Structure formats: C-alpha cells, structure tokens
Amino acid sequence: MTSAQLQDRPTATAVGLHEVHKTYPGPTPVHALRGVTLTLAPGSFTAVMGPSGSGKSTLLSTAAGLDTPTSGRVLIGDQDISTLRADDLTRFRRRQVGFVFQAYNLVPHLSVAENVELPLVLAGTRPDRQWRTELLEAVGMGGTEQRRPTELSGGQAQRVAIARALFARPTVVFADEPTGALDSRTGAQVVQVLRDTADRFGQTVVVVTHDPHVAAAADSVAVLADGLLVDRLHSPTAQQVAARMLTLAGA
Template identity: 70%
Template structure:
C-alpha cells in the first residue's frame, strides 16, 4: 500500500520509516515487522492497531529508537536515527522523542513536578517555568505538583507521564497502550488530555492501541497484520475501526 500522508498539510514528516524490517533471531526467527514504509506529518495524530502479535509495539519501539531495526531507515525530523551512536541516540531521544508507557514508568521517590522535569534534568537543560506551569495546568495536575506517584490515581499518574513526554517539546510523542491500564472513563479523560494538549501544541502523536474508541480519536488509523501495514482509515468511526479489526481477525 502507499505510504500514509496527510491531505490536510504539506508539512515535512515528523517521522519517516522506509522499508523497515525487524527480525528476532532464534531457532524459528520471528519476523515482527516486514517492510513497513510510512510518513507521519507534523501535527498529526495517528493510531496503530492490529491483532495481538502483529508488530505494533515493535514498530513503535523502532520508531522511538528503543529497538534497532534489522534493516530499513528511520528518520525523526531530519535525522536518521540509525546513523547515531548509542550515546548520541540517547541524547537525541531525550530531546526529540517523548514516550508514554502503559505502566507510567514514574520514579516513586520523586514528586509529580520532579517526574515531569526528569527528561530535561537528565539532558542538563532547565525547563522554561512558564511552559512547565502551562503544561501542568493543561493536563489537569495543578495542585498535585508535590505529591508522589504512590499518592496518585492511575489517571493522574498517566497525566504525569504525558506531561513528562511533552515537556521537551519533542518532534514526536509515541504512546504504547497509554489507556490500557485504566478504566474506561479514566482512559477516555486521559486520551482527551493527550489529544487536545498535543493538538494545541501542534505536536505529532502516535498511539498504539487495541481499543477502537481510542483509535477513533485519531486523524488516521493504520492497521498492521503479520508485521505488514495492510490498511488505513482517515477520520474513522468506532464502527468502521471495529469492522476492520474483525476482518483482520483481532
């Protein structure tokens, strides 16, 4: 199929994958990603779906530079991340790639505000106080800045993770099942925070999800099966997404 591109904007891609393959060696090699090419426009909100084992999380990890593809090229902004050394890639990810995990990955002894600031502390950069305050307010954490993760609900903890990912103003924010550990109501609220905050900031977001309701919030849904990009929907409805997933044998 053709590489996904935006009909709403001619901005250069925030993320560009070119014939990406990922194979895990073994007695029976696992071909997790097979020849995926796609271009995600700046400011777009994309969902990635597919049956279990279709390669969704592997694709996201490769795009984030957390895993190395067996072959192919990955560009984030104008940088080909496969050409970077390990140290340079780590620095690049801190500044240009925000990642939101299902398990939040917050540091238990740090306060909410210090968890949000962590990527910039590691990068030895001082966040703009005005931007930090705006972001805290945007994700609904005002008044909770001094709490620790153990004092937060799941929805609040995921909001901290979203703010942490957005703070460095990265080129792209990648989220792996960001609402998977939350109840339906809280998950909907957290998704709305991610979508609206990112949209207001012109941020590029990619979400891996199994939930058609989450995917329906995206501008575009990409469908994977057996490691291949097999279909896409623009401005989809929950019903359209559900039908495609059934056809793919979810």
C-alpha cells in the same frame, strides 16, 4: 519558548519509516516487520492497531529508536536515527522523543514537578518552570506540583506522564497502550487529554492501542497484520475500526 513556537517545525515529516524490516534471530526467526513504509506529518495524531503479533510494539520501539531495524531507514524530523551510535541516539531521544507508557513509569520518590522535569534534567538542561506549569494546567493537574505519585489516581498519574512526555518539546510523542491500566471512563478522559494537548501544542502523537475508541480519537489509524502495513483509516469511527479489526481476525 511559547506553545506557538512548539508548532513551528522545520521539517515536513515528523516520523518516517522506509522499507523497515525487523527480524528477531533464533532457531525459528521472527519477522516482526516486513518492509513497512510510513510517513507521519508534524502535528498528526496516529493510532497503530493490529491483531496480537502483528508488529505494533515492534513498530513503536523501532520508530522511537528503542530498537534497531534489521534493514531500512527510520527518520525523526530530519535525523536518520538508523545511523546514530548508541550514545548519540540516547541523547537524541531525550530531547526529540517523548514516551507515555501503560504503567506510567513515574519515579515514586520524586514529586509531580520533578517527574515532569526529569527528561531535561537527565539531558543536563535547565528546566523551564513556566512551561512545566503550563503543561500541568493543560493536562488538568495544575496545583499538584508537590504531590508524589503514590498520592495520585491512575488517571492522574497518566496525565502527569503526558506532561512529562511533552516537557522537552519533542518532535514526536509515542504512547504505548496509554489507557491499558485504566477503566473505560478514566481511559476516555486520558485519551481526550492526549488529543487536546496534541491540538493545543501542535504535537505529533503516535498511540499503539487495541481499543477502537482510543483509535477513533486519532486523525488516522495505521493497521498492521503479520508485520505488514495493510491499511490506513482516516478519521474513522470506533465502529469502523472495530469492524476492520474483525476482518483481520477472520482472515
């Protein structure tokens, strides 16, 4: 499959949350999401922001199928993942959902090439080595196939993690604070890699971040507060994002 084919999505929606509630039970129940409705188009680059405790991480884990909503529907492409059994959901995630984590989550004893191929290996699918080479070139890591994660800088490791997330040609890639462990200069480079690969391959990307500069690289910013979607900012600057966060902090 070519990169052009990756852009040929059969659905008008990449991710859809419809009246999603998530409550964590306990002596004092925590209402992490309160009726969130959010639709993301294929090929869009969306940042999710909000104060601490606003529901950002819960939104990501619920949208990605890592956690189950208390009520409401979650769709990835045409599939309502809220209805899938655990085993079916695991198989679906391996093929349709890519992840980029703050801590990279590369397997230390595997080479760069093996780390990138891992999602398809786990899914029992033969990896496309030409596609792997194209991805590594796209993220600026061409020629590093045989290196181990311990031989990489933090920025390089995150570039490999981005290539791994893209390798199965998923419907959506979720990135959880992908620059959180990096210095500002390296973080900016990683964000640019995410932005460039999203544009090049028509990839839908959702980034949870606290950094206005990361959010400013996105097409739009979904703003959460107290489990509610309170705003959508389109093509904002870092200054506009920071100002909006300050208004929430002072609310």
